[in-house]
Amino acid sequence: MTHLAAAPSPSVRVRAPGKLNLSLRVGPVEDDGYHPLVTVFQAVTLVEEVTATEVPEGAGISVTVTGPQADQVPLDRTNLAWRAAEALARHVGTAADVGLHLAKGVPVAGGMAGGSADAAATLVACDALWGTALSRDELATLAAGLGSDVPFALLGHTAVGTGRGHLLTPAMTRGEFHWALAVRHEGLPTPDVYRRFDELTRGQARAVDPVDDTELMQALRAGDPAALGRALHNDLQDAAVDLRPDLARTLDIARQGGALGVVVSGSGPSVAALARSRQHALAIAATWTAEGAADSVWCTTGPAAGARAL
Ligand SMILES: C[C@](O)(CO)[C@H](O)COP(=O)(O)OP(=O)(O)OC[C@H]1O[C@@H](n2ccc(N)nc2=O)[C@H](O)[C@@H]1O
Numbered sequence: 001m002t003h004l005a006a007a008p009s010p011s012v013r014v015r016a017p018g019k020l021n022l023s024l025r026v027g028p029v030e031d032d033g034y035h036p037l038v039t040v041f042q043a044v045t046l047v048e049e050v051t052a053t054e055v056p057e058g059a060g061i062s063v064t065v066t067g068p069q070a071d072q073v074p075l076d077r078t079n080l081a082w083r084a085a086e087a088l089a090r091h092v093g094t095a096a097d098v099g100l101h102l103a104k105g106v107p108v109a110g111g112m113a114g115g116s117a118d119a120a121a122t123l124v125a126c127d128a129l130w131g132t133a134l135s136r137d138e139l140a141t142l143a144a145g146l147g148s149d150v151p152f153a154l155l156g157h158t159a160v161g162t163g164r165g166h167l168l169t170p171a172m173t174r175g176e177f178h179w180a181l182a183v184r185h186e187g188l189p190t191p192d193v194y195r196r197f198d199e200l201t202r203g204q205a206r207a208v209d210p211v212d213d214t215e216l217m218q219a220l221r222a223g224d225p226a227a228l229g230r231a232l233h234n235d236l237q238d239a240a241v242d243l244r245p246d247l248a249r250t251l252d253i254a255r256q257g258g259a260l261g262v263v264v265s266g267s268g269p270s271v272a273a274l275a276r277s278r279q280h281a282l283a284i285a286a287t288w289t290a291e292g293a294a295d296s297v298w299c300t301t302g303p304a305a306g307a308r309a310l
């Protein structure tokens with residue numbers, strides 16, 4: 001008797017990057033509860049990998065997760081990847097049946113948009129698995145409905161974000177930038193940081209203006225890490241440090257270690273230090289570890305590609 005092995009279910013694997021905000025300028029909160037932003041995103045080589053696998057009709061969506069902080073990631077419909085699959089299925093009028101596996105390489109709740117990368121990767125993976133063949137523009141519209149950082153995870157590289165951060169213009173850059181990252185395993189909820197920003201600025205934050213990032217954009221075009229380091233900026237930094245005062249020491253240690261610039265990433269609590277080289281990034285990371293200033297440290301480079309099938 002011949003034994004026939006069952007054919008594996010079709011699956012699609014997609015990688016999407018985490019991000020840093022090289023500059024994050026935040027205006028006064030609007031009536032919808034969101035803040036107008038001008039931000040310069042850079043995608044980095046810390047990535048999420050999402051595998052979407054065909055499941056029997058009517059099986060619905062399921063999520064499994066691996067990675068160092070997998071226990072902090074929800075497996076139900078509050079997971080952004082689940083919501084991305086649901087949003088795509090609703091948009092194209094197909095049944096939302098898929099198994100999603102997330103291999104997490106981006107720190108969880110670190111201000112580096114790991115969940116957003118999962119959502120972007122899921123849109124691309126399910127679009128391929130279900131053969132729905134949406135354009136990148138249609139995917140970007142769905143992405144913006146899932147979260148402000150999701151469209152950038154689709155696009156990748158370096159881009160200026162306006163509106164809620166979801167309206168993107170690619171930016172010209174030269175060369176590769178080396179980053180050291182100090183990660184705290186207790187995350188900072190993004191809404192809390194924006195709320196603290198409102199309190200600290202008493203609702204009177206200055207209106208955002210892309211002109212304020214002229215030097216940063218020049219540094220990127222020139223591939224000049226020293227100039228980029230001087231131009232790093234984050235309007236949410238004071239709010240993040242106010243909520244987590246120990247971040248001040250993490251910032252100081254990197255400065256003392258000769259970082260070209262150091263900044264809280266997005267809403268924190270991750271801290272990103274721009275280094276002269278990979279060796280320099282490793283040295284900053286080693287000092288953070290030695291001083292107990294981070295729960296984990298990472299070295300990465302940017303820019304990196306947006307969500308794409310492997
Ligand atoms: C801090 C950043 O990561 C910088 O890129 C983003 O602004 C946050 O993006 P995100 O996590 O995708 O945020 P969303 O899921 O869209 O929004 C979460 C919450 O953050 C606040 N929020 C977000 C974006 C924005 N422009 N203004 C805000 O006030 C709102 O309270 C919102 O309810």
Ligand SMILES: Nc1ncnc2c1ncn2[C@@H]1O[C@H](COP(=O)(O)OP(=O)(O)OP(=O)(O)O)[C@@H](O)[C@H]1O
Binds near residue numbers: 102
């Ligand atoms: N796919 C996901 N991966 C990680 N967390 C998720 C996911 N979906 C939902 N969450 C929830 O969202 C919270 C924030 O997740 P995430 O890792 O995306 O934060 P972040 O990097 O700070 O996001 P951002 O920089 O976009 O504000 C987590 O604590 C978790 O409860």
